[in-house]
Amino acid sequence: MVPVLRLIVLFAVLCSASAWALGPETLQDGGLARVSRVVDGDTVVLTDGRQVRLVGIQAPKLALGRANFKDWPLAIEAKRGAEDLVLDQDVHLYFAPAPQDRHGRVLAHVTRQTDSVWLQGELLKRGLARVYTFPDNRVLAAELLAFERQARSAQVGIWALVHYMVRTPYTLAADMGTFQIVEGRVLDTAQVKNTVYVNFGKNWRSDFTVKVSARDAKLFAEAGIELLALKGKRVRVRGWIKSQNGPMIELDHPERLEILEDKKDPIAR
Template sequence: MRGAIFAIIGSMRPSPNTKWFRRIALLAGSLFMSTAQASDKPLLEGEIGMVQSIVDGDTLFLENGLKVRLSAMQAPKLPLGRPEVKAWPLSTTAKKELEKLALGQEVQLYYGGLQRDRYDRALAQVFLLDDAGEKTIWLQEEMIRRGYGRVYTWPDTWQDSERLFAAEREARAAERGIWGRDFYKIRTPEPNNLSQDMDSFQIVEGIIVSTAKVRDKMFLNFGADYRTDFTVFVTKEGQRRFKKAELDLMSLEGARVRVRGWVEIQNGPTMILDHAERLEILD
């Protein structure tokens, strides 16, 4: 058994030219930044302004020119001039839905942790304001509740994730918006089907068959054969975050869970897990 586990580690060591290696490197940079900048403090009040234009279902411009990315959610993507990106189903509808909610409205930004990304977009929770300047609708929560976004957390920002997950469950149960399309359906760990989703963000639900930890690496295995079955790789920094959240990953053998992230192929389909909010324990 010990030899088999070390075989896993060796077989998962990629060459520097693979997409897997590049994604690990990008995550490592993000994790370092999150360690330095993430905060457990309440959200900080940010800019107030009128929404001048909508880019897509999770991005907008304020009248002062500030580009705002609605943090902790992912709406269907539009190409936006990128030839390598195909429009996701309902991407135009999601943009129109955000226009109906926010265009021409006064909003206030709130920050938890990292405030700007590498594109200089504000990473914020965005609330509509009424005539008295009081918060009314939380745009992220409302877009997810209407079925035009999925919860998409990162370790370097903070938000009320429980409310977002509740809104997502409500929309999914009612098959609103994206949840009526196979493109966004929750996946099973079945490796042949999941392999078709390479390089896409997915939510996968299944039972953890076994867990393994070797040195600073941890694996959650969703099948008996690590060479072909779906496996979740938990980063070293991710393990520290789970420990801080008082979640013992090694005790999850036999648990039904839901994980979300980008699907890669390394042996079988694989997903990187770097913080607790991307894992839901169902039973």
């Protein structure tokens, strides 16, 4: 059986994505491997044939032969960034709590063997990816978000483009079906039967809303976030925009919601 290591990324403001040490986060040691090909900015192929999805991030997507799908802006640059970091190099794999996705890809955090550079952190730091977590894969989310904020503040990579700009609740009309980061002040909250609604506009039938099931709301409470107490607070949420009484994001874990400092500016970079 592969041993379980307790790992955490040690970093401070403006630190590099290179130091790993023992700590409170539990990941499974996946051992060493060599990267033979980079598919895109968040997927690599190993010499043994395994395809590894870099868990916790989403790089700009390449079409990769998919019909009616166009490359996202900076998708080629993100792929080249990953190639620059790990192509034809030995890497260390640390399996995520859910170690495989429905496509059969390995889900892992990856570090470069020569100097322990954390691939996810470095891609975020260069502005070549966004944080993209799931309920069963949330390990190191706080560290990932810190690197993303650093790149966004510096407006490097994707953060220099309107395509990836943080949205406000009133600028989502053209964003249906896309993954977005949205920031604004909560106007009201309500629980209707088994669902919690976080409303950002006066008209819940047309304005932006965040939706959380009562079951998932327990995860937020465990993380110290009382959803019904968010009224008046500025928050940043991320997810896929769907149309349900106006634009809506459905959240199923707390790492996709950040409570922000109470500033007057509408967008905190």
